[in-house]
Amino acid sequence: MENLKVILTEEQIQNRVRELGETITNDYKGKFPHCICVLKGANTFFSDLIKRLNLNITVDFVKISSYKNGTVSNDIELVNGLTDAVKDRDVLIVDDVLDSGKTLNYFVDELKKQRPTSVKTCVFLNKPERREIDVSADYVGFNINCGFVVGYGMDYAERFRNLPYLAELL
Ligand code: IMP
Ligand code: MG
Numbered sequence: 001m002e003n004l005k006v007i008l009t010e011e012q013i014q015n016r017v018r019e020l021g022e023t024i025t026n027d028y029k030g031k032f033p034h035c036i037c038v039l040k041g042a043n044t045f046f047s048d049l050i051k052r053l054n055l056n057i058t059v060d061f062v063k064i065s066s067y068k069n070g071t072v073s074n075d076i077e078l079v080n081g082l083t084d085a086v087k088d089r090d091v092l093i094v095d096d097v098l099d100s101g102k103t104l105n106y107f108v109d110e111l112k113k114q115r116p117t118s119v120k121t122c123v124f125l126n127k128p129e130r131r132e133i134d135v136s137a138d139y140v141g142f143n144i145n146c147g148f149v150v151g152y153g154m155d156y157a158e159r160f161r162n163l164p165y166l167a168e169l170l
Pocket of ligand 1: 041
């Protein structure tokens with residue numbers, strides 16, 4: 001496709017997701033984590049990741065809107081909330097990109113009000129240079145330092161989510 005430069009191949013992504021799955025499986029041994037997918041962008045990563053968790057888990061989905069129609073961050077808004085209670089659960093939040101940090105920071109704070117036992121975060125991509133809020137993820141797929149990326153669930157104006165690889169939008 002034009003104007004796209006491949007950053008991570010499908011094979012690189014799948015290998016890393018398998019490693020992350022093993023790490024998370026080891027860390028949660030004997031526990032029953034509640035895994036929350038932040039829609040829409042984390043959908044693809046989430047689906048692949050949970051298949052690599054050799055644990056009893058439950059899942060839920062939230063929709064948090066931050067990027068409305070482009071590459072510039074707007075206000076954070078919880079569009080669709082949780083359906084299941086998180087009280088006394090070990091919660092693992094799964095998101096696509098940790099960029100400014102606003103989305104994850106907002107959502108972790110919201111969740112903690114419901115008194116879960118623990119909250120950890122897992123992001124497919126970390127863009128440390130872009131951070132505006134002091135927040136980090138417990139599990140990171142890849143640290144990247146490039147421009148706006150699409151594919152593997154991530155979009156530009158709702159396009160490119162279906163690409164099995166990650167590409168920079170040039
Ligand atoms: P933050 O609140 O600035 O950390 O932004 C996080 C959200 O912005 C992610 O969940 C993505 O939906 C979106 N985002 C940030 N960088 C990118 C990118 O390079 N491509 C696509 N979406 C991105
Ligand atoms: Mg997102």
